[in-house]
Amino acid sequence: MSKEIPKTQSAVYINELGxxxxxxxxxxxxxxxxxSSNEIIVKNYYAGINFIEAYFRKGIYPVGKFPYVFGREASGEVVAVGDDVKNLKVGDKIxxxxxxxxxxxTKITTNDHKYIKLPANSTDExxxxxxxxxxxxxxxxxFINEAYKVQKGDNILVWAAAGGVGKILTQLITNLxxxxxxxASTDEKLKLAKENGAKYLINSSTDDIEGKVKEFTNxxxxxxxxxxxxxxxxKTSLNSLKRKGTFISYGNSSGPVENFGLGILTPKNIKLARPTLNSYIVTQEEWDHYSQELLKLYKEGKFKFDIYKTYDLKDYKQATQDLEGRKTHGKLTLKIPQ
Structure with a gap:
């Protein structure tokens, strides 16, 4: 069963790296x-913008084949389902x-379980x-449960604390x-971090980061x-850790970490992790646990999630220039033409 779908569509993509x-x-x-019988097609309404797309565009992460259509997440309406799809139907919002x-x-397979069904009366917001x-x-x-299990009383350094992940990390860590x-790079962004619960603030443009960390942690x-x-x-992260501290490296906004000898971890017995979300939500059980916990925390008001700006799909180039140029804070999203 399906709704009428055009042969071609509007999309943002690249044919080569750069x-x-x-x-x-x-x-x-x-x-x-x-x-195949377990596939569905979703007519997208909104798609979240993430820094990872810059890594694919530049070749830091492999794109597979061209044309490479950007994007990692979205919401929309199911408009076609395969014969064996039982838990979703045409018209459902996900x-x-x-x-x-x-x-x-976008076409996805229901064997790849990374979706949540939304209420039929879901608003545009x-x-x-x-x-x-x-x-x-x-x-x-x-990350705060598996990459490093945050405990009450811990001192946690959060880089880019006014960014999309940083704002949520700050709130969830504070809640614990x-x-x-x-x-963060500006006083305006640090003000946002403080509003989200940060106890101590460091301006990366003007402050001695290592010195401030030592001051705040005695x-x-x-x-x-x-x-x-x-x-x-x-190196700044490494030097800021306590003995037996844990280094969670999860982004490349300034470029990938260059080769280093493992011996630099030895003096303080540092643990180093390079986690990725997808490896924590491989199974249906893992997906259900974390997606339902996230929705529960959001609905209970345990963290705020604000969208800084919504761009039209055709304006993604400007959106990523703003994001990569550190002109934004929080989340950016794209409105998909209907």
Whole structure:
């Protein structure tokens, strides 16, 4: 069963690796078709913007094949289902994780369980929120439970604390009774971090970060550093950790961390992790646990999730320039043309 679907669709994509000039938008991308009995096609309403797309565009992460359609998450309406799909029907609203969501239509398989069914009466605002929340929200939630189990009283360094993941990390870590030391590049962003519960603030543009960490921790260092920046901050994160501290490196906004000898971890018995969300939500049980916990925390008001700006799909190039240029805070999202 399906609704009428056009042969081609509007999408944002690249045909080769490179900078902003390689980003294309037009309506020439073929619309997906049901090819196996467990597939569905979603007509997208909103798609969350994430920094990871810059890594694919630049070749830091492999894209597989071209054209590469950007996007990792979205919300929308099911418009076609395979014969063996029992738990979804045409007309259902869902939010989901998948590649290729910066397009009017995306095909996913229900064997890949990374979706949640939304209420039939979901508003446009609901669809915007849930089409933009999952990737960053689940990243923060899994990391503080599995990459480093945050404990009450811990001192935790959060880089890019006013960014999408950083804002959620700051709130969730604070809720656990730990002390967030927030790092951001402007006083405006640090004000947001403080509003989200950060106990200590460091301006990366003007402050001596290591010196401030020592001051805030009485010279001991932090229990863990959640570092999304990468190459430029690796040594600072390492030097800011206490003995037996944990280094969570999960981003490359300044470029990938360059080769280093493991011996640099030895003097303080540092634990180093390089986690990715998808490896924490492999099974149906893991997905159900973390996605339901995230929704519960959001609905109970345990953390705020605000969308800083909504761009039209055709304006993704500007959106990622704003994001990569550190001109934004919180979440950016795309409105998909209907």
């Amino acid at each position: 900078e902003y000039d390689k980003i294309k938008f037009d309506n020439s991308i073929p619309t997906p078709k049901i090819e 939010a989901y994780l998948s590649p290729g969501t910066f397009a009017q239509y 609901d669809l915007k929120i849930f089409g933009s929340l999952l990737l960053q929200g689940l990243t923060a939630l899994t 009774g730990a002390n967030v030391i927030a790092i 010279g001991k260092g932090v229990d863990a550093s959640f570092d999304s920046v990468g190459k430029d901050t690796f």
